[in-house]
Amino acid sequence: MTTVENLVSQYREPLENAPLDLALGWKKDHPDRKLVGCYPVYTPVEIIHAAGMLPVGVIGAGNRLEIAHADSRFQSFVCSIVKSTLELGLTERLKFLDGIVFHSICDPARNLGSVFKRNFPDLMVEYIHFPQNMVSPHTIDYLISEYKRVAASYEELSGIKITDEALRQSTALYNEQRRLVRELYAIRRKTPQNLSTVECYVLTRIGTLLPPEEHIAILREALTELRRRNEKPKDRIRVVLEGSFCEQPPIELLDALEAAGCYILDDDFLTGWRWFSADISTEGDPMRNLADAYINQSVYSGVKHDTREPKSKHLIDKFKDTGADAVLILAAKFCEPALFDYALYKRALEKEGIPHLCLEFEEKMWIFDKARTEVETFVESMLFD
Amino acid sequence: MAQPTETVKTSYQGQMHLLQKELMGRYFERVTRAAEHGEGKAVYMLISGNPVELIQAFDLIPVYPEIDALQLAVKKSALPFILKAEELGYSTDNCAYVKADVGMFLGDRKTPFATIPLPSLILCNYVGCNVYLQWFEHLAEYCDGQLYNLDIPFLRSPSGQPSPEDITYVVRQLEEVIEICEKLTGKTLDYARLKQIVSRSSEIGEMWSRIKGLTKNLPSPFDAYFDSVTMMAPLYCLRGTEDGVRFFETALKEMEEKVRMGTGPLPEERFRFIIEGPPPWPYLRTFRDMFSKWGAVAVASTYSTVGGLWEFGFRHDANHPLESIAQHMLQWNVTNRNFLQRYQQIRRYVEEWHADALVIHSVKSCRLFSAGQGDMREYFTKDLNVPTLLIESDLEDPRYFSEAQLKNRIDAFFESLEHKKVVRAGAEAGGAA
Numbered sequence: 001m002t003t004v005e006n007l008v009s010q011y012r013e014p015l016e017n018a019p020l021d022l023a024l025g026w027k028k029d030h031p032d033r034k035l036v037g038c039y040p041v042y043t044p045v046e047i048i049h050a051a052g053m054l055p056v057g058v059i060g061a062g063n064r065l066e067i068a069h070a071d072s073r074f075q076s077f078v079c080s081i082v083k084s085t086l087e088l089g090l091t092e093r094l095k096f097l098d099g100i101v102f103h104s105i106c107d108p109a110r111n112l113g114s115v116f117k118r119n120f121p122d123l124m125v126e127y128i129h130f131p132q133n134m135v136s137p138h139t140i141d142y143l144i145s146e147y148k149r150v151a152a153s154y155e156e157l158s159g160i161k162i163t164d165e166a167l168r169q170s171t172a173l174y175n176e177q178r179r180l181v182r183e184l185y186a187i188r189r190k191t192p193q194n195l196s197t198v199e200c201y202v203l204t205r206i207g208t209l210l211p212p213e214e215h216i217a218i219l220r221e222a223l224t225e226l227r228r229r230n231e232k233p234k235d236r237i238r239v240v241l242e243g244s245f246c247e248q249p250p251i252e253l254l255d256a257l258e259a260a261g262c263y264i265l266d267d268d269f270l271t272g273w274r275w276f277s278a279d280i281s282t283e284g285d286p287m288r289n290l291a292d293a294y295i296n297q298s299v300y301s302g303v304k305h306d307t308r309e310p311k312s313k314h315l316i317d318k319f320k321d322t323g324a325d326a327v328l329i330l331a332a333k334f335c336e337p338a339l340f341d342y343a344l345y346k347r348a349l350e351k352e353g354i355p356h357l358c359l360e361f362e363e364k365m366w367i368f369d370k371a372r373t374e375v376e377t378f379v380e381s382m383l384f385d
Numbered sequence: 386m387a388q389p390t391e392t393v394k395t396s397y398q399g400q401m402h403l404l405q406k407e408l409m410g411r412y413f414e415r416v417t418r419a420a421e422h423g424e425g426k427a428v429y430m431l432i433s434g435n436p437v438e439l440i441q442a443f444d445l446i447p448v449y450p451e452i453d454a455l456q457l458a459v460k461k462s463a464l465p466f467i468l469k470a471e472e473l474g475y476s477t478d479n480c481a482y483v484k485a486d487v488g489m490f491l492g493d494r495k496t497p498f499a500t501i502p503l504p505s506l507i508l509c510n511y512v513g514c515n516v517y518l519q520w521f522e523h524l525a526e527y528c529d530g531q532l533y534n535l536d537i538p539f540l541r542s543p544s545g546q547p548s549p550e551d552i553t554y555v556v557r558q559l560e561e562v563i564e565i566c567e568k569l570t571g572k573t574l575d576y577a578r579l580k581q582i583v584s585r586s587s588e589i590g591e592m593w594s595r596i597k598g599l600t601k602n603l604p605s606p607f608d609a610y611f612d613s614v615t616m617m618a619p620l621y622c623l624r625g626t627e628d629g630v631r632f633f634e635t636a637l638k639e640m641e642e643k644v645r646m647g648t649g650p651l652p653e654e655r656f657r658f659i660i661e662g663p664p665p666w667p668y669l670r671t672f673r674d675m676f677s678k679w680g681a682v683a684v685a686s687t688y689s690t691v692g693g694l695w696e697f698g699f700r701h702d703a704n705h706p707l708e709s710i711a712q713h714m715l716q717w718n719v720t721n722r723n724f725l726q727r728y729q730q731i732r733r734y735v736e737e738w739h740a741d742a743l744v745i746h747s748v749k750s751c752r753l754f755s756a757g758q759g760d761m762r763e764y765f766t767k768d769l770n771v772p773t774l775l776i777e778s779d780l781e782d783p784r785y786f787s788e789a790q791l792k793n794r795i796d797a798f799f800e801s802l803e804h805k806k807v808v809r810a811g812a813e814a815g816g817a818a
Contacts, residue, residue, distance in 0.1 A: 305522055
């Protein structure tokens, strides 16, 4: 097996079974350090890291955890990730966390933060309100004040003062991590035959659970090999995938999508962990840099409403830049942001004459035949039309 | 055990209702004239913590798509619009308020009460509800209109209060909205006039708060859910105006009179309950009757605090108009308060309004309200020992109203409350003897 194959086989199973176990290992080795869980979509992880703690992605529980308690708290029409995350808490699988942070991404996630607060009084529950006014000159001051408030709360949790220097170092570290992940994605855009979606996903997802230094080392090793890979492209259509920015599809579903005849050139999986299209500046006031990057340098997303440019334009630009043949919308069931976005995307894609397919998924899904058949039919209609 | 009568219906039609009809009728005529004759300019806004005072100060016409959507539902004409939106790509799982409104907006923009003008400004007062952002983003794309996201930081600190930075941020944005309105109208803001409008809002807030306090009486003079609805439209569309003041004077007087007379909305008040969640508009009457037959009166409701929460003491301050509008948007409405603050709001209602029970009406469309209400039920039943009923339907989509099922659940709940009452009365009688 090659390096990348080795890495993927080493990490895929824990990611599918119990992803948080990967972070648990770190906690055992560092019993005096603290861990803060980060609910999707985006967390300014640098602030947590600069307080000497490890931020880890709490991104649902996949399809191996039975929901036995959380569905009496959250209704049937609420998405899977909200319920599975609560289930993790109610079954004491989040005991190793010292804190958890939620954000203003959607209504259920906001209420989930409150439900966590009530049910887990020992856990420090933080909530970040990200600005939705991207045009006011006053937004940056607000966001800096919000980050400072959160920083103060993390200083209290860790007992460590966040210095500007530490914040700059954390920013540089996560810049490096994001840069390497961008490089993975660049390979997929250009030569998708050289890096499968599942490989790319596993290599990215472990970065939400391992310390960034460790992840960076893994990515460097993987990239060294990937840059040399030279596979022959198969007869597949090339698609851009959109809509999976929060709840994550099962890895088996990604397998099925590719096997159905797609090269996925780009996607929005784990988008909050790859939130910036370029490095965040490490010169000057680090808190201001973080805030400014959110407002001016972050990628578009269903949970960010930037009136400066329509989201659909971003999607169509991405489609054109990658040279894709089609767009695949993969939205989590009951995810209002993704499902609302679809209505606008559909309209824009039709206007541009871009073929697209919309599928819904749930992290807890087990059977992938239906999705596979739908994609196969779509692919055939494109290949043989 | 006393059996419920199937025939109890409320048919209260006092002066307040007539005046509401007249004043709202005039408001909808103004809206229609803007649409059909280009008289005046419309500003689209959302109900939650709305800053209507600013819009009134420029003589712009406030238009609330939520009101349009709910009127379609009340008049049972929402479904075709919902289906039309679903054909366009909206999911069955998206908020049906948005779908009904989009379907109507992309058609001839007629509701049963008005023709809706195109917006001169789409002012998204993002107070709590994230769907608001999507809703107005979509409308702006459909009409290529000017959209401003007025971002209201959610209440998230342990104090439950906005930070000074939150307030500054909102005030600065309100100033930007003023600039936009000045450009739109070609007029500079008359600050004295704004102060006068804010002062009227303060008066209205005072009267509304007193009206809501009256339901602490036994019997409650009106139903704080079903009858509050009558007062909510003037509260949002006419707040800050003379008409608004006149309406609330009339309403307060009438309700005080009812307290003096000892009359309520039902022949006999047998249960007092608090209700959480928006009403099922398409079946409002049917739903009401399910409670009326048990002699159950809502004495407080969270839904009536969506646009503003006055009964705990907030008043607009004419000396600090923008700051107080900011406070209203940030802190003094149920939607921008976190879920646990809502638990505490309900808890106060249960205790201070002397309620026997809590009814949670969980609506699929509005996840801001509903997501997690199972935990709320857990808190009230297990921690506080308050009998709590959780029922599900929708505020707009008639397909989610299952009459027989709701009726069964409500009947079973009140039957058990009735039983407890009888047992308690028996125990007290026994104890006394």
